[in-house]
Amino acid sequence: MTRHPATMFVIACVLFFPLACNAQDRQGDWEARQFDTEYQQISVERIVEDLEHPWSLAFLPEGGKLITERPGRLLFVEEGEKTRITGLPDILARGQGGLLEVSLHPQYADNGWIYLTYSKPNDEGNTALALVRGRIEGEHLADTEELFVQNRYSRPGRHYGSRIAWLGDGTLLVSIGDRGPDPLRAQDAGDHAGSVLRLHEDGSVPDDNPFVEDEEVLDEIYSYGSRNIQGLLVDPETDDIWATEHGPRGGDLLHLIEPGKNYGWPVVTRGRDYGTQEQFPHADARRMEGIAEPVYDFGPTHPPSGLAMVTTGRFNRWNGNLLAGGLLSERIRRLVIGTYDGQYEVVHDEELLLGALGRIRDVREGPDGNIYVLTDHADGALYRIDPVR
Amino acid sequence: MTRHPATMFVIACVLFFPLACNAQDRQGDWEARQFDTEYQQISVERIVEDLEHPWSLAFLPEGGKLITERPGRLLFVEEGEKTRITGLPDILARGQGGLLEVSLHPQYADNGWIYLTYSKPNDEGNTALALVRGRIEGEHLADTEELFVQNRYSRPGRHYGSRIAWLGDGTLLVSIGDRGPDPLRAQDAGDHAGSVLRLHEDGSVPDDNPFVEDEEVLDEIYSYGSRNIQGLLVDPETDDIWATEHGPRGGDLLHLIEPGKNYGWPVVTRGRDYGTQEQFPHADARRMEGIAEPVYDFGPTHPPSGLAMVTTGRFNRWNGNLLAGGLLSERIRRLVIGTYDGQYEVVHDEELLLGALGRIRDVREGPDGNIYVLTDHADGALYRIDPVR
Numbered sequence: 001m002t003r004h005p006a007t008m009f010v011i012a013c014v015l016f017f018p019l020a021c022n023a024q025d026r027q028g029d030w031e032a033r034q035f036d037t038e039y040q041q042i043s044v045e046r047i048v049e050d051l052e053h054p055w056s057l058a059f060l061p062e063g064g065k066l067i068t069e070r071p072g073r074l075l076f077v078e079e080g081e082k083t084r085i086t087g088l089p090d091i092l093a094r095g096q097g098g099l100l101e102v103s104l105h106p107q108y109a110d111n112g113w114i115y116l117t118y119s120k121p122n123d124e125g126n127t128a129l130a131l132v133r134g135r136i137e138g139e140h141l142a143d144t145e146e147l148f149v150q151n152r153y154s155r156p157g158r159h160y161g162s163r164i165a166w167l168g169d170g171t172l173l174v175s176i177g178d179r180g181p182d183p184l185r186a187q188d189a190g191d192h193a194g195s196v197l198r199l200h201e202d203g204s205v206p207d208d209n210p211f212v213e214d215e216e217v218l219d220e221i222y223s224y225g226s227r228n229i230q231g232l233l234v235d236p237e238t239d240d241i242w243a244t245e246h247g248p249r250g251g252d253l254l255h256l257i258e259p260g261k262n263y264g265w266p267v268v269t270r271g272r273d274y275g276t277q278e279q280f281p282h283a284d285a286r287r288m289e290g291i292a293e294p295v296y297d298f299g300p301t302h303p304p305s306g307l308a309m310v311t312t313g314r315f316n317r318w319n320g321n322l323l324a325g326g327l328l329s330e331r332i333r334r335l336v337i338g339t340y341d342g343q344y345e346v347v348h349d350e351e352l353l354l355g356a357l358g359r360i361r362d363v364r365e366g367p368d369g370n371i372y373v374l375t376d377h378a379d380g381a382l383y384r385i386d387p388v389r
Numbered sequence: 390m391t392r393h394p395a396t397m398f399v400i401a402c403v404l405f406f407p408l409a410c411n412a413q414d415r416q417g418d419w420e421a422r423q424f425d426t427e428y429q430q431i432s433v434e435r436i437v438e439d440l441e442h443p444w445s446l447a448f449l450p451e452g453g454k455l456i457t458e459r460p461g462r463l464l465f466v467e468e469g470e471k472t473r474i475t476g477l478p479d480i481l482a483r484g485q486g487g488l489l490e491v492s493l494h495p496q497y498a499d500n501g502w503i504y505l506t507y508s509k510p511n512d513e514g515n516t517a518l519a520l521v522r523g524r525i526e527g528e529h530l531a532d533t534e535e536l537f538v539q540n541r542y543s544r545p546g547r548h549y550g551s552r553i554a555w556l557g558d559g560t561l562l563v564s565i566g567d568r569g570p571d572p573l574r575a576q577d578a579g580d581h582a583g584s585v586l587r588l589h590e591d592g593s594v595p596d597d598n599p600f601v602e603d604e605e606v607l608d609e610i611y612s613y614g615s616r617n618i619q620g621l622l623v624d625p626e627t628d629d630i631w632a633t634e635h636g637p638r639g640g641d642l643l644h645l646i647e648p649g650k651n652y653g654w655p656v657v658t659r660g661r662d663y664g665t666q667e668q669f670p671h672a673d674a675r676r677m678e679g680i681a682e683p684v685y686d687f688g689p690t691h692p693p694s695g696l697a698m699v700t701t702g703r704f705n706r707w708n709g710n711l712l713a714g715g716l717l718s719e720r721i722r723r724l725v726i727g728t729y730d731g732q733y734e735v736v737h738d739e740e741l742l743l744g745a746l747g748r749i750r751d752v753r754e755g756p757d758g759n760i761y762v763l764t765d766h767a768d769g770a771l772y773r774i775d776p777v778r
Contacts, residue, residue, distance in 0.1 A: 249427060301740075
């Protein structure tokens with residue numbers, strides 16, 4: 001008897017390992033699959049294939065989506081058809097660098113502005129995190145304006161951040177990682193690395209930024225002491241800023257970002273050294289007076305990526321929850337937020353799609369209320385999650 | 390080309406889903422397999438097969454092991470050969486009930502006492518958690534003495550506990566669950582359900598138990614307010630008592646058990662109702678004055694089973710860590726304990742063997758320093774984990 005491997009797979013999976021075999025269809029034929037979760041049955045469909053390390057996703061109000069691929073491609077995708085947008089700035093894709101975030105201006109429908117973050121090279125081959133905006137005309141990015149470049153180029157292609165989120169007042173936030181080997185940069189107020197920035201839509205600095213009066217701190221800095229914020233969102237109702245911090249081993253955290261606060265990295269961290277298992281070398285403590293406490297410690301390693309909030313009511317059992325994607329952990333954490341003594345806390349934490357899709361790079365709520373997920377693989381994909389009655 | 394399904398498996402797994410395919414060999418041919426963990430490469434070998442819902446494990450100093458099977462069998466196992474021990478008391482195996490814990494007296498080498506917990510039926514077909522001891526003579530359990538029976542028989546076969554651990558003073562602890570549908574039993578000091586008991590080796594009550602002077606509390610009770618403690622151990626160096634509490638959904642906790650304390654169930658819990666996702670119906674709060682705080686909240690559901698401490702130095706990177714088995718979560722959580730402000734806290738949490746073995750029922754450190762794991766399946770097994778250089 002001869003069988004196609006995929007057939008053997010399904011048979012074997014059903015018979016032998018239901019948990020683990022969520023992943024059976026990561027490659028190969030994929031049809032919409034249903035999953036039971038704690039309170040919500042869901043259907044997951046792969047809607048775009050063959051994406052090379054896709055990083056971020058934006059939904060165009062006129063239909064279609066923009067997807068960044070880390071090697072440096074911006075794609076317009078509609079009904080599975082991809083169109084590459086040309087006219088991007090010079091991008092050096094190395095390590096974790098490349099073309100990263102894509103985000104629409106809140107008044108995109110009126111002004112057409114698309115914002116991108118990327119690793120910008122200099123003549124020495126070092127890179128800095130940069131923010132650019134432009135408008136799509138046909139298959140080209142036009143009217144491009146470089147809005148921000150971090151103030152120090154450096155060598156390793158690591159820890160760029162860099163998510164964008166929009167506050168209710170029309171300013172935007174950009175996260176920048178500590179850029180790698182010198183984590184103390186996150187505590188250096190004269191270095192953009194390891195911080196969240198707040199800018200006007202044109203890249204200028206709002207005069208109510210927390211440190212504009214402080215000569216020793218760069219004016220763009222809104223908060224600092226972050227290793228590598230890979231998930232960032234603003235609650236549309238409350239303007240609360242939620243961030244998921246990619247710590248060292250086991251130090252992955254959910255933070256509420258507040259102006260002027262120091263989030264501690266690398267002096268205060270929950271993470272362990274990758275080699276020795278001890279407290280991280282620079283770390284003095286797991287907590288400290290004057291350092292913002294995390295809202296939640298992910299506990300088992302959950303290197304976070306995209307962060308979404310469920311808001312439309314389409315998943316009524318998940319409404320108001322945060323969905324935090326994880327890379328190595330290959331799952332989404334559904335976090336239910338409550339309050340205690342005037343502070344937010346996570347009151348429930350569910351693992352979704354454990355091992356089913358692979359490394360999760362981005363999680364977004366679409367305008368249709370469905371959840372969209374990008375996977376970080378050389379042959380990554382975009383998945384759509386629908387609720388099932 | 391025709392291939393054996395298992396072969397297809399391995400090929401498919403290696404190609405397509407490395408995380409998920411840990412489970413490839415849960416059934417079928419099993420050879421020792423190696424796994425990378427954060428700080429320790431390990432080898433896992435299945436050493437006893439075809440165990441029907443094995444529950445607990447004890448290592449005999451003269452060689453060989455005792456294994457309980459929940460349906461009511463006590464097995465002596467040596468070099469893969471099983472011998473069934475007869476002479477057990479009448480056991481009603483229903484739901485989570487049956488033959489549960491096996492534990493050796495600390496001076497077993499001198500006195501031969503073996504302790505067992507099980508669900509004991511009455512004439513109405515209700516059950517109570519009971520503790521018996523006996524000595525093995527040949528293939529028979531001799532000299533059996535019933536040491537304790539909980540003071541209320543009840544119907545559903547759920548939430549029995551029931552682990553045994555020995556304190557340095559020679560007394561033993563037994564956990565009893567809340568027995569299911571009436572969780573407020575755990576707050577009823579006149580009901581053994583939902584507590585940790587402390588007894589002399591002969592079942593009598595130590596006169597320094599915390600409530601012996603209190604007319605309203607049963608003398609055996611050492612602590613109360615626990616839903617279903619499924620992992621229990623005493624740190625051999627410090628006499629600290631560690632317990633893993635199987636909460637309702639998402640309410641799985643690590644506790645330090647201290648005499649006379651109330652652990653809150655069901656009035657204080659971190660769990661959510663299985664149906665509504667709201668706070669558990671009886672719960673007033675997630676914390677409360679006078680209720681012992683957990684040392685750790687497992688966060689994502691980790692219904693705990695056996696709990697072990699790594700003590701011998703054979704796994705030098707894991708020394709002093711707790712290993713908490715999980716049923717539905719199909720993994721072991723390695724917990725690194727630290728202290729802050731005089732209190733224990735978990736400073737690191739690693740997932741081991743995620744999905745690789747199935748439902749973990751018990752985790753033990755053997756006298757050889759290796760880690761032994763029982764899986765809760767109709768065709769469960771005993772696995773041995775060795776460190777790899």
